[in-house]
Amino acid sequence: MSTTSEQAPDASIAAPTELSAEESGRMSHSEIVKALVGMLMAMMTAFLSSTIVSIALPTIITELRGSQSQYTWIVTATLLASTASTPIWGKLADLFDKKLLIQIAITIFTLGSIAAGLSQSTEVLIVWRVIQGLGLGGLQALVVIAIAAMVSPRERGKYMGPVAAIMSVATVAGPLLGGLIVDTSWLGWQWCFFAGVPLAVAALIVVQRTLHLPVIKRPVNIDYLGAGLIASGVSALLIWVTLGGNQFAWNSTTSWAVAGIGVALLALAIIVEARAKDPIIPLRLFRDRTTVLATVASIAVGTAMFGGAVFLGQYFQIARGYSPTESGLLTLPMVIGSMITSSGSGWLITRFGRWKIFLVSGSAFMVAGFALLGSIDHETNMVLIGTYLFVLGVGMGMLMQNLVLAVQNSVAPSDLGSSSSTVAFFRSLGGTVGVSVLGAVLATRVGNLISDGLAAIGIDVADAPGGEEVGIGQLDELPAPLADIVRAAYGDGTATIFLIAAAVAAVSFLVVLFIKEVPLRTQSGMEAQLAEARATEVDRPKAVVG
Structure with a gap:
């Protein structure tokens, strides 16, 4: 018996080919x-x-x-x-x-x-x-x-x-x-x-x-001029904040010249980006409220996190006398806190679709962690310091990646790359500025504490070994009583850095309060x-x- 077309339908209709990921x-x-x-x-x-x-x-x-x-x-x-x-x-x-x-x-x-x-x-x-x-x-x-x-x-x-x-x-x-x-x-x-x-x-x-x-x-229209201006302007400003106070005085001609060049180049970049057909950083991104607020929060997070955390190793090694290896291990509470909440918040966001609560909670924990670290000195119990670091890590884990998620959820698909990198860029920029500025504050604070410590035992800083430059570089050469003063100065001075970091982190807390929560998209990029x-x-x- 012959088979008709009705009895044998087309295979492509009966069993459609499954589309690949690319399709x-x-x-x-x-x-x-x-x-x-x-x-x-x-x-x-x-x-x-x-x-x-x-x-x-x-x-x-x-x-x-x-x-x-x-x-x-x-x-x-x-x-x-x-x-x-x-x-x-x-x-x-x-x-x-x-x-x-x-x-x-x-x-x-x-x-x-x-x-x-x-x-x-x-x-x-x-x-x-x-x-x-x-x-x-x-x-x-x-x-x-x-x-x-x-x-x-x-x-x-x-x-x-x-x-x-x-x-x-x-x-x-x-x-x-x-x-x-x-x-x-x-x-x-x-x-x-x-x-x-x-x-x-x-x-x-x-x-x-x-x-x-x-x-x-x-x-494809590559904005070569915009790319060059952005890279050059950012580099000039980073050179300024990184080397200012070390290679040249902040109020020197060199300082003003480098900063001026950086600002001028970035101003030109904004003009070019506004007119470019395919700008490197589309200015239209900043018409979106979520992107603007997340960018400001990222700057604050970068300043607080990188600028504050980078001095932890110095505190452990100089003020407390631990080795580099031991110093790395002592930051484990912060790492563990970050790992738990970054993974946990991600799972909960996927489960319930709510994300703003983690931005608010994360920034609050970050403020609390830095504020607690702002209370330490050169004799603080290490268990307490570990607890404070855990609180800080909890905040970091909930905040960092979820700021990027908020932006990615609000922009057009064609701007996915630009928006994601913009948040990362400003976070990194904030971190660089934070390291430089907080480092300068720490140097001033430590210098004052060393002078006060020497004066307390009847020694003028100019008469101490190393003279006006007495500090970390002379630790191995100093008599034990003077070395103890320097170590205590670094231990007590570091608290000032963390208090400033807490104030900056508070900016991110205030900013994320105004980010509007919108439902997460269910389509992939x-x-x-x-x-x-x-x-x-x-x-x-x-x-x-x-």
Whole structure:
């Protein structure tokens, strides 16, 4: 008996072909996890490199016969490059293949790391640290953007927890690993740069095999002039706040000139961005209330968090006499608090769809943590300090990544990269300013406390060993009574830094109160971008496999 067409319907109708992630814009949970592994490996490598080198710097400077100013620039060079390049990477993510950009960032960072480890002079090392910074800027912007493309805002919280955890773990693991490398005679400081290379190469391979994002074909107009002006202006201001008070006086001609150049370049950048067809930082982003408030909060968070937390290691080592390794371990309560709440808040946001409560609670905990740390001195019980650090970590974990989530949920899909990197950029900028300004405050406060301490035992600071420069640099040369005064001054003076950080964190608390909570979208960034492109273009664009 013959079979009719009615009896044998077309196979394509009976069993439609399932769309791929590139075509549908939606990835399964297993696909997301696999892709996330490669990106987190790259992030771990990048953030480790930022903290691992800090412990090795004295050894590096000694072996390469560098100067104190070069010591500063080995750190500053990477900071400048990563901060200035972050918004540029974000804009490129809106225009080009995100997967390719992540691979380029990993490659740049890896090559910079290898070359840095092979450096034979501090000048060459500084150049390669700039290259490392360019790759770092790309990774810290692109990974968050890629996650936003893969996962809807409603589901994104549970996937952002591991990102925050990686950042926290790297903060502690870096100094520990750096100390181990430096203390191992047969390794040498070069392995502080080489150690992350195998992990970076593995990340490159995993990303190639697991990350599949669509690329929407659209006219590309790169704003080269805007990019150059933003990078140059930001670099000038960062040089000003980083070196001011050290390499030149704040009120000097050099200080005014560097600051003036930075402001002038950024003013020109605003003019160019307002007229550019595809600006690096679209000014229309700042018409959105959530973006503006989240940006202000990010500046405050960066200033408080980086500016305050960076002095913890100094407090533990100078005021309390702990080793670098022990100092890293003593920050574990803050790391644990951050890991718990970053993952927990993400899961709860996914479960209930409410996110503002975590911004408000996180900023409140951050204010409380810094305020409690503002009460410490050189004799405070270490259990109490650990408790205060845990409170601070709880706040950091709830606040940092959820500020980015709030912005990503409010902007157009085509601005996903620019908006995400803008928040990260201002947080990093706030952190840089915070480190410089709070460092200057600490130096002044410590100087006054040392003078008071010496006067109490009948010694004029000018008559002390080291004269007017008595302080941390002379600790090993000072008699025990004088060294105790210096250590106590650092222990008591650090509290001032934390009180200022608490005041700045309070700004973020006030700002997030005014952020309006809107329901989280259920479309992934890829789905939204595909829908936006199909709705606005005459010819239906095709997704190109990334």
